[in-house]
Amino acid sequence: xxxxREPFFWALFSSGGMLAALVMPALAxxxxxxxxxxxxxxxxxxxxxxxxxxxxxxxxxxxVALSMFHWAHRFRYTLYDGLQLYHLSALIAVLCYxxxxxxxxxxxxxxxxxx
Amino acid sequence: xxxxxxxxxxxxxxHPKWYRRRMPIFWWLGRLSYTRFITRELTSLAVAYTxxxxxxxxxxxxxxxxxxxAFLERLRHPxxxxxxxxxxxxxxxxxxxxxxxxxxxxxxxxxRRRLPDAAVxxxxxxxxxxxxxxxxxxxxxxxx
Numbered sequence: 001x002x003x004x005r006e007p008f009f010w011a012l013f014s015s016g017g018m019l020a021a022l023v024m025p026a027l028a029x030x031x032x033x034x035x036x037x038x039x040x041x042x043x044x045x046x047x048x049x050x051x052x053x054x055x056x057x058x059x060x061x062x063x064v065a066l067s068m069f070h071w072a073h074r075f076r077y078t079l080y081d082g083l084q085l086y087h088l089s090a091l092i093a094v095l096c097y098x099x100x101x102x103x104x105x106x107x108x109x110x111x112x113x114x115x
Numbered sequence: 116x117x118x119x120x121x122x123x124x125x126x127x128x129x130h131p132k133w134y135r136r137r138m139p140i141f142w143w144l145g146r147l148s149y150t151r152f153i154t155r156e157l158t159s160l161a162v163a164y165t166x167x168x169x170x171x172x173x174x175x176x177x178x179x180x181x182x183x184x185a186f187l188e189r190l191r192h193p194x195x196x197x198x199x200x201x202x203x204x205x206x207x208x209x210x211x212x213x214x215x216x217x218x219x220x221x222x223x224x225x226x227r228r229r230l231p232d233a234a235v236x237x238x239x240x241x242x243x244x245x246x247x248x249x250x251x252x253x254x255x256x257x258x259x
Binding site: 029045047063 | 159172173190214243247
């Protein structure tokens with residue numbers, strides 16, 4: 001029996017959506033504003049030590065991977081419904097999930113070697 | 116027919132001549148609820164951008180203190196600040212719409228009664244607040 005693929009991608013979409021909903025506004029506020037505008041006074045050495053910790057790198061990997069698959073699944077249907085690109089549905093699916101998979105592999109490669 | 120039937124909703128086998136109204140590409144601008152729907156779907160772009168941005172920031176961090184300072188300096192440009200304000204708004208829209216749908220996905224039964232939707236949403240907002248505090252605390256962990 002062939003396993004249906006849709007529930008698998010939906011599970012990734014769903015967990016990525018929940019993680020992004022809980023974590024990303026604060027993360028973005030820190031990265032986009034608090035650090036550049038020095039609202040938070042986190043030095044280079046302290047940040048590097050924090051992010052070099054194996055558990056932090058694992059957390060970053062999970063966040064990036066799930067967020068990218070959340071994007072892939074949702075954006076795929078945005079293109080499909082919003083722009084009505086019915087005839088390109090196979091290509092869109094390959095580009096979206098493929099892009100997310102590539103980003104996940106790239107993140108793994110980067111985080112293993114970090115810093 | 117080069118495509119399998121069913122892949123294209125505009126085509127039905129044996130009934131190729133049924134009349135179907137063509138939807139304009141910007142069909143979702145006509146009504147506020149449609150626009151809100153497409154905006155919600157587009158928040159996925161902000162999620163993906165922030166994930167990749169985190170990796171880029173870590174890249175600058177790994178290159179050394181000079182590169183990290185230059186990276187932060189570049190982000191102080193008004194253009195970047197304005198763009199990132201927009202991204203943050205999209206992320207907030209994602210959070211609000213996502214947590215607002217939580218009672219649809221999570222039905223808590225207490226005996227024979229159902230936990231009210233408002234309680235489920237409130238619990239998720241509490242989790243959001245806790246997670247946000249943790250994220251900020253995390254960045255200050257070793258700085259004290």
